[in-house]
Amino acid sequence: MKKSSLLLAVLPLAVLAGCQHIPSSTLYIEKQGSFTVGGRYITHKGTFSAENFISPEGQRAYGDFAYVNYQIPVNAKPYPLIFQHGGAQSKRTWESTVDGREGFNNLFLRKGYSVYLLDQPRSGESNLSTEALDPATPWASNPMYGDKTFYILSRIGHYDQQGNPVPNAQFPVGESYYQAFQQSWSVGSGPLDNDLNADVLAQLVNQTEGAVLVTHSMGGTIGWRAAIRSDKVKAIVAYEPGGTPFIFPETEMPTITKARFEHLSATAMGVPMNDFLKLTQIPIVLYYGDYIQLGSENVGEDKWGTEFAMAKQFVDAINRHGGDATLVHLPIMGIHGNSHFLMGEKNNQQLADLMEKWLKEKGLDK
Template sequence: MVMIMKIRKTFCFNTLLLSCLLSIHAGESAATPITIDEQGSFTVGGSYKQHTGTWSQENFISENGQRAYGDFAYVEYQKPVNAKKHPLVFQHGGAQSKRTWESGPDGREGFNTMFVRAGYSVYLVDQPRSGESNLSTKAVTPDTPWAANPMYGDKTLYVLSRIGHFDDSGKPVPNAQFPEGEKYYQAFQQSWTIGSGPLDNDLNAEVLSELVKQQKDGAILVTHSMGGTIGWRTAIRTDKVKAIIAYEPGGTPFIFPENDMPKITEAKFKALSATAMGVPMDDFMKLTKIPVVLYYGDYIKVGSDNVGEDKWGTEYEMAKQFVETINRHGGDATLIHLPDIGIKGNSHFLMQEKNNREIFELTLDWLQKKGLDK
């Protein structure tokens, strides 16, 4: 009897241990150490402008004979031990940087290390003229987004990102999944960056495609917001893009065949409406050769009095047409509106919010279904 009880206790302990290990493997815990095989940083692309004249030590601060460097991307990467075949390359959105994919405003784990824990090599990109790539060969122009008035955008960007609204006293009221409190509001507002030169998404796509081409087996692109158009354009430039995961793409043009353009749904503030860009059919067909998934959060409604909800309502309507057009031409595109599958309360920055692990696991499931988890 004593022996049987010991065996039962041992079995129960081993079962509990196995259950804990399975839970950790499934991503339910972020407490386990990450084992890294390689990590580092580097730049991709870039150019320079040569100034005329001859440099001399007597006038060493003069521009004569010197070069102005810029227009490159800064890349930070981590490769786990026994990494999966295809790395993930993360492209941020407008006025943002690679911080989009790092810890959220309340310090919760970000997608960068979540995906490393899942076995993927992760490359975080600061696109040209942004973040740690903030050198430009061209001067800022009046039409450079956000650059003209960088210090007075907190309420504008909060509402446009659908983080929440403001009460009658001007206090921010977050939506369901965004952390509440002045501390987190300030952390969110301190994530914005101002471009050091004109926004040029063809330049951004050229540099991103150069990074993808450096990956032996190609790469999976993960984009956000205005980075969506960079992802589409990159896949047109190289066949080494193996899939695209797009979180709330918009704010810059979706890609369509030039002879098959979509209907434009206008926002109340017309300038906020979703846009489309036509490309030759041969280029568009490259998007039909890879799996593509688009995720959109909550609080999206065309005609809403909230400018952010209205704006992203038009983007969602454009996304529907984009996905339909890809699939009509034989592609594999999926559009997921999170509230439709029971995931509610997310803003434009769904990768940083209280349920970001649920969104992460949803993406892992998609990668597995597409055979991209090997």
């Protein structure tokens, strides 16, 4: 930003109203900052001694909090958007795209929404844990040899016999973008605990006067569970939820569609009916991209075929109990080529506009 634009950005609005040369792309932020939410500590047995100050005796280990970065634009809309990332990811999911364009963070700031980006407990900048890693923690070790695995499971492309990537129409093409995508992953620093993640997300929601949750992938189950824990969730926008359980009434468990690699199949967990009915009190929309096909030889396409089948049952269950849930398959709308990371692809502005339209239809923009 030019120095003159930077100065203008902090002038009172009354002065700005008289300035005719302000670039239309200038983004005005009223307030921004960061904080942590949740967290706990455990105390090592023994007595602290200054003579042995590096010993754990009598000292505390802190962790299990979320790190939150927020921005509030001038004349913000009433309900902020809280962005929950997916597995092995961080708040970077919602920031700049791999080819340097604006991500959902800035796109929705420009639309007038306050934006809260969080790193869930034991991830990203929230990487302190009160529990040690265990072998069951996914993607928890370095080096992380999984670039082709992530590429395939995210449906960004597939590899032929020579190992050449075949990208789809929407993910930016090129070695530098491939590297940027692979450098977005975050290893876990403690056991994956989505009830802990939901507890902390609900605490964040409770600090607002109401918020819309925007989730991705494995963050989907965290969003459902947070809405059960907090009555201040006003809506949920879920981008390709899956990889962790969908929520159903414990007396109405769904049919599991098996993937070719069975451990990749969609899953579900049951909750008491009174808890499930809380999900029927808010509007919910689920967005899925392209290249989703049960039985496909591409592992990612097949895996997400099972998740899409589960999503249909989830939406049906909510609506059957009087709720307001919508499942959007983008190719049916004529929007083609999106992978699992659709919020960072070449048409992310179009997808942000689609989400904005839904928020307006539900009266969440005023």
